[in-house]
Each structure stands twice: as C-alpha cells, then as structure tokens.
Amino acid sequence: MSIKTNVMTGKDFKFPQLFLRLAISVTMLSAVADRFGFWGKNSAWGNWENFENYTRQLTFFLPENLSVFSAYAATFLEILFPLMLIIGLKTKIAAYGTGFLLLVFALSMSISLGIKAPLDYSVWVGIAAAFLLATQKEFYFSIDILTKKS
Incomplete structure (x- = not known):
C-alpha cells in the first residue's frame, strides 16, 4: 500500500508557502516599526535610542562604533529581506539572508541574555521557517516565478 504524502513544494501548498513568506516578513517589519516608535505603548523599544542600547547589550563584545553600525545594518536588512520576500524577488536569497540574520540575532541573544x-x-522558529522557505524549488505568487525562464 502506497501512501501519497504532500510536500511543501507540491501544487496544494501554494498558499501556505505564500503565508510563510508573509508571516516572516510582517514579523520582521513589525520589529522595525517598533524601533521607530510606530507601535506606541505596545512596543519593546519604542524609539531608536532604546534599540541602539539593546543592540549594544547584545553586541557587548564589539567596539561601540561596530555595535551602532550593527544596529543600522540589521535594520536595513530587516527592511530589505522582508520586502523581497513579500514581492517574491530573489526569494531564495532573501530567505537565506533572513535565516542567517536571525541566527546571528539568536546567538547574540543567547550569549548576552x-x-x-x-x-x-x-x-529559532523564525530561523527554521526562513531556512525551510529557502529550500523550496519554486516560489508561487512571486516575481521570481514570473521571470523564470522556461
């Protein structure tokens, strides 16, 4: 008796894959919105200064100027990768980038906190989700699939 199993790359999994891209993206963009004060009283940092202080806490092993640079670099990447994931542009690269960015964050958190x-x-769930997404063969509802050469 043969049991047919669905894998995330199957035709039945177009919407869950899109949902995964959107869930990762919205989560990361929410963190960026927090550091710019867009969440008001429901925020972890609430402003850029608090976020820089938090970054310095996580990167205590770096010189202060590199710690501040890492706050700006992380923020840039936390905007770039989600936007790439949302529109599906170079999705594999964006998913791997997201996974590695979150991995650095998780390791820094583990060391300092x-x-x-x-x-x-x-x-860790975000890391796993990003790396799972990166392993997909096709990215449905994306610019990637529109520009794919037949």
Missing part, C-alpha cells in the same frame, strides 16, 4: 531569551521570542 541566556538561551531562554531567543526561545521566549521564537527566534
């Missing part, structure tokens, strides 16, 4: 912090914020 302990292993519980990235677990509480589901950073």
Whole structure:
C-alpha cells in the first residue's frame, strides 16, 4: 500500500508557502516599526535610542562604533529581506539572508541574555521557517516565478 504524502513544494501548498513568506516578513517589519516608535505603548523599544542600547547589550563584545553600525545594518536588512520576500524577488536569497540574520540575532541573544531569551521570542522558529522557505524549488505568487525562464 502506497501512501501519497504532500510536500511543501507540491501544487496544494501554494498558499501556505505564500503565508510563510508573509508571516516572516510582517514579523520582521513589525520589529522595525517598533524601533521607530510606530507601535506606541505596545512596543519593546519604542524609539531608536532604546534599540541602539539593546543592540549594544547584545553586541557587548564589539567596539561601540561596530555595535551602532550593527544596529543600522540589521535594520536595513530587516527592511530589505522582508520586502523581497513579500514581492517574491530573489526569494531564495532573501530567505537565506533572513535565516542567517536571525541566527546571528539568536546567538547574540543567547550569549548576552541566556538561551531562554531567543526561545521566549521564537527566534529559532523564525530561523527554521526562513531556512525551510529557502529550500523550496519554486516560489508561487512571486516575481521570481514570473521571470523564470522556461
């Protein structure tokens, strides 16, 4: 008896794959919105200064100027990768980039705050989701699929 299993790359999984791209993207863009004060009282940082202080805490092992640079670099990438994922432009690169960016974040959190912090914020789940997305053969509802050469 043969059991047919669906994999995430199958035709029945177009919408879950799109949902995964959107969920990763919205989560990352929400964090960016927080550091610019868009969430008001429901924020973790609430402003850029608090975010820089948090970044310095996570990157205590770096010189201060590199720590500040990492806050700007992380923010740039946390805007770029989600936008790429939303529109489906170079989706594989954006998914791997997101996975590695989150991995650096999780490791920094683990070193400076302990292993519980990235677990509480589901950073490892985000990493797994990004790397799972990166392994897909096609990216439905994307610019990538429109520009794919037959």
